[in-house]
Amino acid sequence: MLRLENITVIYDGKVLAVDDVNLEVNQGEFVGIIGSSGSGKSSLLKTINLLVRPYKGKVFMDDIDVTGLSDAQLRNMRKSIGFVFQDYNLIERSTVLDNVLIGRLGYKSPLKSLLGLFSDDDYERAITALKQVGLSEKMFVRAGELSGGQKQRVAIAKTLCQRPKIILADEPVASLDIATSQNIMDYFKKVNEKKNITILINLHDVNIAKKYCNRIVALKKGKIIFDGRPGEIDDRLLENLYS
Ligand SMILES: Nc1ncnc2c1ncn2[C@@H]1O[C@H](COP(=O)(O)OP(=O)(O)OP(=O)(O)O)[C@@H](O)[C@H]1O
Numbered sequence: 001m002l003r004l005e006n007i008t009v010i011y012d013g014k015v016l017a018v019d020d021v022n023l024e025v026n027q028g029e030f031v032g033i034i035g036s037s038g039s040g041k042s043s044l045l046k047t048i049n050l051l052v053r054p055y056k057g058k059v060f061m062d063d064i065d066v067t068g069l070s071d072a073q074l075r076n077m078r079k080s081i082g083f084v085f086q087d088y089n090l091i092e093r094s095t096v097l098d099n100v101l102i103g104r105l106g107y108k109s110p111l112k113s114l115l116g117l118f119s120d121d122d123y124e125r126a127i128t129a130l131k132q133v134g135l136s137e138k139m140f141v142r143a144g145e146l147s148g149g150q151k152q153r154v155a156i157a158k159t160l161c162q163r164p165k166i167i168l169a170d171e172p173v174a175s176l177d178i179a180t181s182q183n184i185m186d187y188f189k190k191v192n193e194k195k196n197i198t199i200l201i202n203l204h205d206v207n208i209a210k211k212y213c214n215r216i217v218a219l220k221k222g223k224i225i226f227d228g229r230p231g232e233i234d235d236r237l238l239e240n241l242y243s
Pocket of ligand 1: 011012015016017035036037038039040041042043044204
């Protein structure tokens with residue numbers, strides 16, 4: 001479903017963040033991307049929905065060249081890609097429900113988006129998504145009043161509301177304690193297994209990656225140095241990766 005061809009990301013004409021990466025991901029895979037700080041994980045993930053434009057290379061989603069789309073086509077394509085950020089990316093003064101409804105904006109005309117006009121169907125989807133992450137009872141609470149783990153569950157509900165084919169998550173558990181991290185990872189796993197949504201997730205904790213992902217991609221200095229099953233990760237690789 002996703003194919004990256006020769007992706008190269010360069011910042012300011014001099015920082016080589018991603019170096020000629022080729023990667024193919026099938027529908028339903030749960031892929032963890034690991035690597036030390038600055039290895040290019042974020043940059044790579046953000047090229048997939050063009051939050052970062054690659055300097056070179058192409059991104060194919062279901063064989064459509066995303067890098068060649070017009071702005072309108074890109075907006076349409078982004079509906080099928082959910083993105084979860086480390087810092088949750090919620091509007092803190094808005095209610096949980098209103099935050100989740102933002103996931104529906106890609107399906108609205110620009111005018112309806114601007115006016116925040118949502119249909120009964122949008123509300124139904126948002127409420128269902130909140131149920132899926134166990135937060136129905138917080139629907140009318142302001143997002144700013146939630147704990148970190150609850151905020152990340154709202155962010156997951158927001159992407160679910162989008163009906164995505166793939167969810168990209170950039171260090172979604174980096175700010176959370178271990179128990180809350182596992183709770184959030186359980187939700188990602190559930191979404192992956194029950195809905196067959198492909199997940200690509202950046203993780204700095206190798207143990208979490210090994211526990212939850214069925215495929216691990218390791219980046220070093222912008223290059224893939226490992227792509228395989230969690231069980232194939234050995235000490236030599238970890239030493240190479242984090243030395
Ligand atoms: N907007 C930017 N402008 C300039 N350089 C950047 C920018 N974003 C990232 N970089 C640089 O690109 C390289 C890769 O960064 P990136 O954030 O992709 O790595 P990462 O593996 O996600 O790191 P971390 O785990 O610390 O978030 C680093 O050298 C970083 O300093």
